[in-house]
Amino acid sequence: MTWATGVGSMPGDDAVGFRQAQETVLGELPDLPHLVELPGRGIEAGMVGRALALVTDLGIDLQPAGWRLTGEPGASGVDHRRARSLLAHDLDVLEELTQGYDGAFKVQVAGPWTLAATVEKPRGDKVLSDVGARRDLAQALAEGVRQHVAELRRRVAGAGRLVVQVDEPGLAGVLAGRVPTASGFGKHRTVHPPEASEALGWVLDAVAGEGAEPWVHSCAPETPLDLVRGAGARGLVVDLDVVDAAGHDVLASILEGVDGGEVVAVGVVPSTDPGSPPTATQVAERVLRWLDVLGLDPDVAGDRLLVVPTCGLSGATPAWSRTALDLAVSAARALT
Template sequence: MTDQPWPWPAGAATGIGSLPGTDIAEAQRVVLGELPALPHLPELPARGPGADLVGRTGGLLVELPIELYAARWRIAARPGRDLRRARDLMERDLDQLAEQAEGYAGPVKIQAGGPYTLAASVELPIGGRLLRDPGAVRDLTGSLAEGLRGHVEAVRRRLPQASVLLQLDEPSLPAVLAGRIPTESGLGAYRPVEATDAAVALRTVVEAAGVPTVLHCCAPDVPLEVVRAAGAVGVALDLALVTDLDPLGEAIDAGLGLLAGAVGTAAPPAGRAPTSAQVADRVRQLWDRLGFPRRRLAEQVVVTPACGLANASTGYVRAVLAACRDAGRRLAHE
């Protein structure tokens, strides 16, 4: 679709990232089967350290090795076993992707932690989060930018006909901006980061990656102005957490794409995932409340689960991804 301004086909659906289990081959089969229009590289945190969001992204950093210490990630003096494990897991995942998606020619989404979620999670060698040291945050941002440039190239080498879409996971960003990240003692909090500074750092990463980027934040108060200023093409959020429609409407009106988290990540008491009609209705109702024409809906919006599905059952995961896929198709054929 040459006239499609967003880097996904109309009526697309995708996953946010994490899935249950430890079998990457099976996880990729599920994703490629259920989400053919916009598959993503699955993440399996149940495999242990190095497969979690922070460790997985830490493995991509350039000249900034990380290690586990007392069950927390911190900057290391030199590369070690923990870093090798994280990089080996990623290499295995990319090899599986190349094998199972051979010849794939559409968009494929990859995910990585953003600079502020990393800075709020990774500790300095002397103690305390990187967030306490603006210079360390700048170094981290530059290292992540360079690492993601290489990661995108690694995906392109394996899937030369595909187009890459990057998702930056920033669940901690609202707390970082509001000064709500607690210090180690729990008695205080790190000073807030200015929104303009955050936008500059995020833009550094987005521009270095060199591919369309969406910012994912499954927390309340997603800073949409920062997302837009960072140069992201879209935002991924949980529809259940959207309380103020005006900022979202302004962002969409300005051309920001929306990855609409329309299905809960935990199975309801009855144990059944919502139907595709129910998922489509939820997205459509939000769109109508925002006051935009229906013809733009399927083009500008991608249907997704509300967040990662690592804690869900395999059956629920399949049902949720299928419901998202079929909801996207419903919206495209209205």
């Protein structure tokens, strides 16, 4: 059976908005609901702030230029503490809303290379510029994720199948040497694939070590899906429009079932209202055309295939976010 889920972010800018969005996700996504992210609440609730909330071994604060390591373990600023407080609040609400829930569940966290390309060192410039700093951040993230999964097991006791989606939109830029330096006049050196795979693997291994499924999501062009898969990802979440030829080959290999237990989630539902919304049949037909190009029968793909909205659902209206999730579910049912 083809199924559906969401990428993670939703519209909303306060605690009431979070509860409403979480209720929407739990109601609209029976196959695989997820913990909602609301970037509209501020930088502390954005993708990077959310991930840094899990990192307790390093000192972190917020500067005008963005998130920064303080260089002193445990010496975190008020904004980092607020990020952790927001996450704790969200988990409290989630625990309340999932009383009696029985099924699969998904959470999201920014990956080590997206953090390294975003967070600064104590004296400026990105963590990406320092081999030791990026290793420390990746390992601290892995430990934070390990603890996060254990807590989720306790809070959502009915989630027999738990998925952790590692968001890596920055990975392609890191590997291609496209991340700008602090001056803006240069680019950081390219990170070689073995190191990129190793650091990502630490986080994915931490997920798997707690009995959860590690997935990786990226809506950035040129994301090396073969490297991601080799690092230990058991699921790949992509916007179909940005996947290159090599990526399509990787997705086809998964859907053919060469290695059991892997899944592919394709972003095909518009994340914002296009004015003339597609029907569920039209969304399903687009997926069918893609499978036909790959030479795959939908019945072969089966439950290894998911339908999701594309990136950017946080920029939608609450009404469209609900419609987009409903379209994803209905298209998945049509494919089945």
